[in-house]
Amino acid sequence: MPRTFQETALHRMIHAQAEAVDRLAEADLAPVAERLAGARRVLLLGTGTSQHAAELGAMMLGHAGVDARWSSAAQFARWGAPLRPDDAVVVITHTAETAYALRCREQALAAGVPAVSITGVGTADWPEAVETVAKEQSETYTVSYTAALTVLAGLAHRLGAADYGPEQLHRTAEAIREAGRDPGLDAVALPARALAVIGAGPWGVTAREGALKVREAARILAEGYESELYLHGSAVPFGAADGLLLLEPGPTRTA
Numbered sequence: 001m002p003r004t005f006q007e008t009a010l011h012r013m014i015h016a017q018a019e020a021v022d023r024l025a026e027a028d029l030a031p032v033a034e035r036l037a038g039a040r041r042v043l044l045l046g047t048g049t050s051q052h053a054a055e056l057g058a059m060m061l062g063h064a065g066v067d068a069r070w071s072s073a074a075q076f077a078r079w080g081a082p083l084r085p086d087d088a089v090v091v092i093t094h095t096a097e098t099a100y101a102l103r104c105r106e107q108a109l110a111a112g113v114p115a116v117s118i119t120g121v122g123t124a125d126w127p128e129a130v131e132t133v134a135k136e137q138s139e140t141y142t143v144s145y146t147a148a149l150t151v152l153a154g155l156a157h158r159l160g161a162a163d164y165g166p167e168q169l170h171r172t173a174e175a176i177r178e179a180g181r182d183p184g185l186d187a188v189a190l191p192a193r194a195l196a197v198i199g200a201g202p203w204g205v206t207a208r209e210g211a212l213k214v215r216e217a218a219r220i221l222a223e224g225y226e227s228e229l230y231l232h233g234s235a236v237p238f239g240a241a242d243g244l245l246l247l248e249p250g251p252t253r254t255a
Contacts, residue, residue: 009137010217017146018176020133024150025169032130033158035114039088042068045076045104046092049141050148052209053092053118057152059202064159073100076107083107088114090152094144095135096124116155118148140216145209146176191243194221198230199247207247 036042042061044054054070061068071080073091077100083089089108093101096119105126108115117129120136132147150172153164195214199207204226211224225234238244 010140010142013136013138013140013143015180016133016143018173018180020143020147021150021169021173021176024132024147024154025166025173027130027151027154029130029151029154029158032116033155035116035128036066036088036090036155037159038086039114040067040086041084042066042088042090043076043083044068044070044090044092044152045073045101046070047073047098047101049145049209049212050092050094050098050101052205052212053145053148053152054090055205056149056202057090057092057156060153060156060161060164061159063163064156064161066156066159073098073104076100077103083111083113085111085113087111088116090116090118092118092148094120094123094141094148096120096126096129118151120144138217140213142213188245189243191220191241193241194223194238195243195245196230196235196238197222197224197245197247198227199224200227203247203249204229210245210247 042058044057044061046052046054051070051072058068058070073093089104091101091105091108096102096117105115105117115128117124117126119126119129119131121131121134123131123135130151132151133143136142136144150169153169154166157164195211197207197211197214198204204224206224207226208224211222214220214222223234
């Protein structure tokens, strides 16, 4: 029997993603990119879902030839090495309220290095901030995550990455709409015990983010793994009562 959707705040936020990507694909990020252009190293920092955005953002900036590195905000705020004069910092926080993200921002400003904050519309009066979308109606963050990734993709493109330009981002928005129309959920069985979400490279980050969403929203046991980590030890406790959800690029991408 096909699954039916309940109209919830989370459902509305999921279906707001395509419009957000389309809008932010045309954002004027040139002044923001200029702030990062002279840095020898760019540090991307966030907590939870924002950390996953930082990880993928570092990969995208790397495609522009930028020495980009990510860290959890807590790790950097408490144990990170001192910032260098030629560093730049990107802090990602949906609400501008996350404690360690705020500490990282304060450290960057105190060090006098170029800083960029990616946050929600109207959440903070920060002169360096790129505002993405209004505060989410659901605590399971979706559209703000996708919006932050769109901004990071735009910055990577302006810093020299061949991909991630407006045309590609508009195609991404249409792919999101298509997935919303037919998400294929009937092909995913509900496990009796736990769900493992597995992917390689950037898909491994998406696997961890996806598992986090499942835990938060469906309240079932779910773990996300980079494929090599899953194969080398983590697969041992999974068995017949569990489900595996494998993520992979489309047929035109290299696996």
